[in-house]
Amino acid sequence: MQGEIRLEELTKQFAGVVAVDAIDLQMPPGEFFTLLGPSGCGKTTTLRMIAGFERPTSGRILLDGGDVAQVPPHRRNVNTVFQSYALFPHLDVAGNVAFGLKYRRVTKAEQRKMVVEVLERVQLGGFEHRKPAQLSGGQQQRVALARALVLTPRVLLLDEPLGALDARLRKDLQVELKALQVDIGVTFVFVTHDQEEALTMSDRIAVMRSGRVEQVASPREMYDEPATEFVADFLGVSNLLPAEAAGRDGDCCVLRLGESTLLAARGATGSRGPVKAMIRPERIGIEPHGSAGENRLPGLVERVVFLGGSSELHVRVVGGSVLKATVVSGDGEAAGLSRGAAVSLHLPREALRVLVPDSAQEAESAAAAAERPVRTAPSM
Amino acid sequence: MSGRWTWRLLSLPGVGWLSVFFLVAFYAVLCVAFGNQDTLSQPVPFWNPLDWNVGYVLDVLRNIWHGGQYLTVLLRTLAFVAIAMALALLVGYPVAYFTARHAGRFRGLVLLGLIVPFWINYLMRMLAWINLLSPDGWGTRVLHDLGIERLFLWLGLLSTRGGWLDGQEATVVIALVYGYIPFLILPLYAALDRIDQRQIEAARDLGASPLSAFLRVTLPLSMPGILAGSVLVALPMFGDYYTPDLVSASTRTNMIGNQIDEFTRQGSEKVTGAVLTLLLALILLALMFYYLRSTRRAAAEHAA
Amino acid sequence: MIAWVRNPWGRPRWLAVVTAAYVLWSIVPVGIAILFAFNAGRSRTTWQGFSFHWFTGSTGSVLHDPALQSALEHTLLLAGLCVAISTPIGVALGLGLQRWRGPGGGTVNTLMLLPLVTPEIVMGVALLLLFLRVFPGIGLGTPAQVIGQVTFTLSYVVVMVRGRLASIGREYEEAAADLGAPPHDQLLRVLLPLLAPAIIASAAVAFALSLDDFVVTQYLSSDASTTTVPMLLYASARGAPTPALNAIATVALVITLATLTLAFLVYRRFAGGREAVELASLEV
Numbered sequence: 001m002q003g004e005i006r007l008e009e010l011t012k013q014f015a016g017v018v019a020v021d022a023i024d025l026q027m028p029p030g031e032f033f034t035l036l037g038p039s040g041c042g043k044t045t046t047l048r049m050i051a052g053f054e055r056p057t058s059g060r061i062l063l064d065g066g067d068v069a070q071v072p073p074h075r076r077n078v079n080t081v082f083q084s085y086a087l088f089p090h091l092d093v094a095g096n097v098a099f100g101l102k103y104r105r106v107t108k109a110e111q112r113k114m115v116v117e118v119l120e121r122v123q124l125g126g127f128e129h130r131k132p133a134q135l136s137g138g139q140q141q142r143v144a145l146a147r148a149l150v151l152t153p154r155v156l157l158l159d160e161p162l163g164a165l166d167a168r169l170r171k172d173l174q175v176e177l178k179a180l181q182v183d184i185g186v187t188f189v190f191v192t193h194d195q196e197e198a199l200t201m202s203d204r205i206a207v208m209r210s211g212r213v214e215q216v217a218s219p220r221e222m223y224d225e226p227a228t229e230f231v232a233d234f235l236g237v238s239n240l241l242p243a244e245a246a247g248r249d250g251d252c253c254v255l256r257l258g259e260s261t262l263l264a265a266r267g268a269t270g271s272r273g274p275v276k277a278m279i280r281p282e283r284i285g286i287e288p289h290g291s292a293g294e295n296r297l298p299g300l301v302e303r304v305v306f307l308g309g310s311s312e313l314h315v316r317v318v319g320g321s322v323l324k325a326t327v328v329s330g331d332g333e334a335a336g337l338s339r340g341a342a343v344s345l346h347l348p349r350e351a352l353r354v355l356v357p358d359s360a361q362e363a364e365s366a367a368a369a370a371e372r373p374v375r376t377a378p379s380m
Numbered sequence: 381m382s383g384r385w386t387w388r389l390l391s392l393p394g395v396g397w398l399s400v401f402f403l404v405a406f407y408a409v410l411c412v413a414f415g416n417q418d419t420l421s422q423p424v425p426f427w428n429p430l431d432w433n434v435g436y437v438l439d440v441l442r443n444i445w446h447g448g449q450y451l452t453v454l455l456r457t458l459a460f461v462a463i464a465m466a467l468a469l470l471v472g473y474p475v476a477y478f479t480a481r482h483a484g485r486f487r488g489l490v491l492l493g494l495i496v497p498f499w500i501n502y503l504m505r506m507l508a509w510i511n512l513l514s515p516d517g518w519g520t521r522v523l524h525d526l527g528i529e530r531l532f533l534w535l536g537l538l539s540t541r542g543g544w545l546d547g548q549e550a551t552v553v554i555a556l557v558y559g560y561i562p563f564l565i566l567p568l569y570a571a572l573d574r575i576d577q578r579q580i581e582a583a584r585d586l587g588a589s590p591l592s593a594f595l596r597v598t599l600p601l602s603m604p605g606i607l608a609g610s611v612l613v614a615l616p617m618f619g620d621y622y623t624p625d626l627v628s629a630s631t632r633t634n635m636i637g638n639q640i641d642e643f644t645r646q647g648s649e650k651v652t653g654a655v656l657t658l659l660l661a662l663i664l665l666a667l668m669f670y671y672l673r674s675t676r677r678a679a680a681e682h683a684a
Numbered sequence: 685m686i687a688w689v690r691n692p693w694g695r696p697r698w699l700a701v702v703t704a705a706y707v708l709w710s711i712v713p714v715g716i717a718i719l720f721a722f723n724a725g726r727s728r729t730t731w732q733g734f735s736f737h738w739f740t741g742s743t744g745s746v747l748h749d750p751a752l753q754s755a756l757e758h759t760l761l762l763a764g765l766c767v768a769i770s771t772p773i774g775v776a777l778g779l780g781l782q783r784w785r786g787p788g789g790g791t792v793n794t795l796m797l798l799p800l801v802t803p804e805i806v807m808g809v810a811l812l813l814l815f816l817r818v819f820p821g822i823g824l825g826t827p828a829q830v831i832g833q834v835t836f837t838l839s840y841v842v843v844m845v846r847g848r849l850a851s852i853g854r855e856y857e858e859a860a861a862d863l864g865a866p867p868h869d870q871l872l873r874v875l876l877p878l879l880a881p882a883i884i885a886s887a888a889v890a891f892a893l894s895l896d897d898f899v900v901t902q903y904l905s906s907d908a909s910t911t912t913v914p915m916l917l918y919a920s921a922r923g924a925p926t927p928a929l930n931a932i933a934t935v936a937l938v939i940t941l942a943t944l945t946l947a948f949l950v951y952r953r954f955a956g957g958r959e960a961v962e963l964a965s966l967e968v
Contacts (some may be wrong), residue, residue, distance in 0.1 A: 053861075086859035103864035104864070147863065148863075391776065394842070395792055398796065471706060494707070501896045503914050503918055615801055619804060622899070644812060657805070671801055
């Protein structure tokens with residue numbers, strides 16, 4: 001079990017502010033694990049606690065079964081790639097990369113060999129004698145990587161390492177990083193606020209918000225089956241329709257939206273009361289106005305946003321909400337629609353997911369904790 | 381965790397040094413001021429506060445209360461410093477303003493011109509003026525030729541022709557300005573430099589004339605810098621004794637610093653000298669703490 | 685000319701005039717004093733021709749007058765000792781203060797800042813009484829002068845070191861720790877090399893401050909052998925000295941400016957222009 005991290009009830013308080021609120025996380029060995037969330041959600045603090053730069057207020061950090069929460073950073077076999085790389089300006093590339101080897105009782109000759117090897121691996125062969133100031137952003141980032149990897153850590157922590165790079169370089173490095181991780185097999189714990197990045201690179205994502213973990217799942221799962229409104233909204237584009245849940249019909253939830261009735265097959269289908277119905281833009285079918293059938297909503301096209309390979313139609317439906325639907329360019333009739341057109345949107349029941357709104361969620365869990373009789377049985 | 385104590389340990393020599401050679405030194409002043417004088421006119425400090433002798437302190441306070449020489453000296457010092465500060469601000473602010481906002485590509489050069497006097501030995505700068513203002517000096521000749529000498533004579537700021545260095549208050553004040561103004565201009569420059577150009581542009585955009593934008597935006601924003609710089613300069617100026625000593629041979633222009641110097645270093649009234657020092661320190665204490673607090677606040681805002 | 689000054693569209697020209705006038709007023713008198721150091725005759729007010737006489741001449745010059753030489757030597761001795769003592773203590777205190785955790789930091793910080801805002805005469809009297817009554821064993825003289833100078837230059841070193849530390853930030857130490865360096869190695873292998881320009885610069889500043897110091901040095905001097913160049917200038921200024929006085933003042937000035945220029949360049953090479961200017965104007 002090399003490189004497994006478990007966080008148990010990990011909490012960090014700063015002068016009255018709870019940055020990380022008793023979270024439990026398991027990061028399996030050899031995986032590319034991402035901590036995703038908006039700024040201030042506690043993801044960086046969590047990472048720093050794993051690295052050892054912040055001492056947890058309470059809780060345990062288990063690295064391969066051993067609690068390292070009280071171990072100082074220089075004694076953990078965990079290495080970090082910093083957001084600003086933190087390359088030592090007074091040492092050249094080789095000096096930077098070899099820095100940590102001094103504490104490993106490796107001979108000078110072996111050190112040199114290891115430095116050359118790892119630099120080759122990150123495609124910086126021959127850069128040994130350059131100074132950090134002479135390198136580009138992408139090159140500096142690779143040196144930072146090399147410096148950490150040469151120490152063969154069990155876990156590599158990356159704190160928004162691609163944040164300072166321009167979009168093009170970012171995309172290239174995302175692919176490279178992922179390939180590197182697969183190749184080496186070290187557990188990567190990656191922190192970012194960029195959901196696209198998270199979706200592209202991760203084996204597993206943990207979405208954090210206000211110090212808590214909202215959901216942990218693989219990218220596909222998280223995209224298709226977000227557990228909460230926040231997660232649905234944070235990853236990808238989502239449509240969230242406020243509706244009234246009126247109980248079950250078979251294994252679907254009956255949703256009332258004004259005068260329309262929709263059936264939703266996913267999510268908290270047993271709910272009652274105000275909920276949000278979520279559907280991804282690419283799952284919405286666009287049909288001519290007046291078409292009949294289950295889960296059809298009439299609406300008016302308000303805007304067409306051209307995105308190159310596709311367009312996003314903003315359609316105002318009954319009840320006042322605006323739904324975004326994706327139309328692939330050149331896709332027959334739907335592609336030719338313009339502002340003002342009347343359409344009918346098909347929201348297939350398999351693509352419609354019932355999400356309990358946050359406040360109701362908390363109220364429900366509070367009610368459950370107080371063991372008051374509840375009208376419906378919530379399930380996620 | 382060992383970390384905490386490493387840093388405190390590192391601080392120890394410095395703290396120890398300052399405690400002994402600064403704090404204890406001040407305590408010595410207190411103990412001498414509240415002490416006594418032995419038969420050889422040497423000061424005898426009373427180390428135990430309970431033994432303190434208020435005799436000398438009361439003498440000085442009585443002297444001040446009844447309008448004696450100490451009051452005169454204090455008031456004169458106050459007047460000199462106030463006028464010198466006003467003049468320094470009058471000259472220094474425009475210079476700082478120009479350097480911060482309008483110097484363009486000459487900024488480096490001008491800054492050099494502002495910084496160099498800062499580092500020239502104060503005494504050498506005074507020496508230069510003594511040379512120039514001596515009866516046969518170039519400066520005296522130029523001032524005479526430009527008619528400035530006549531103006532000063534007429535205004536009563538000069539007693540005799542060519543007698544610039546002859547116990548003239550005006551000379552002392554101008555010498556103070558000359559000596560201390562570099563210490564004022566640089567903080568002023570820094571404060572003005574920090575003002576965001578865009579705020580001024582916004583004011584102009586909203587209809588303010590250049591003068592109005594200056595009065596309503598730049599000036600208020602630079603006020604903390606003005607205050608901080610003024611305090612930074614006023615503090616040493618209050619304790620100055622060498623400037624009057626150099627440019628005026630007479631006790632007519634004595635500042636409180638001169639008085640203290642005469643009693644303490646030159647003469648044998650060290651106890652009275654200590655009392656006066658204490659008095660000076662107390663008067664300036666308010667200013668000192670104001671400055672410390674404002675820099676701490678500025679540093680906190682800077683870091684935020 | 686008036687039209688040029690009153691240009692309504694350009695930047696206010698009169699400001700440029702005032703500034704130029706100020707800079708000239710500020711520097712020209714000193715320039716003249718330096719000029720007269722090269723005067724061939726004895727006068728300090730009438731130009732009598734160019735000569736190096738007062739610097740290197742056989743009599744009464746900086747090189748050959750025992751009083752002048754002794755003053756110069758003593759000044760340099762004090763400056764050297766002052767730097768040697770206040771730089772290490774100051775760097776240590778700067779590090780300690782910047783990384784201080786827990787209570788007490790504010791008090792120590794205030795203590796450190798106090799010498800910077802204390803008028804020199806107050807310090808002079810305090811130190812005088814200290815060495816007369818508290819440490820009569822040390823008494824007045826060279827040791828006292830060194831101690832007095834260190835006491836007020838210490839704060840300058842601390843402030844500059846802290847400034848540099850603040851801009852370095854904690855990241856490099858964290859990176860070093862992350863890579864396995866224990867705390868003392870973080871200091872030695874990473875922090876101190878990064879701090880080097882500030883250390884050199886503050887040593888230079890301490891040197892210059894000591895060289896130019898007058899009040900404290902005068903108060904703690906014992907006899908003629910503990911006279912420094914500033915004290916000499918003070919004592920002789922109103923007498924009828926020769927241009928040798930100008931000469932020695934020029935020598936001291938050159939040493940000071942050279943040291944500071946060096947420090948400024950070193951700092952700028954490693955830290956950046958803006959910080960170097962702030963350093964030069966000693967932002968507290």
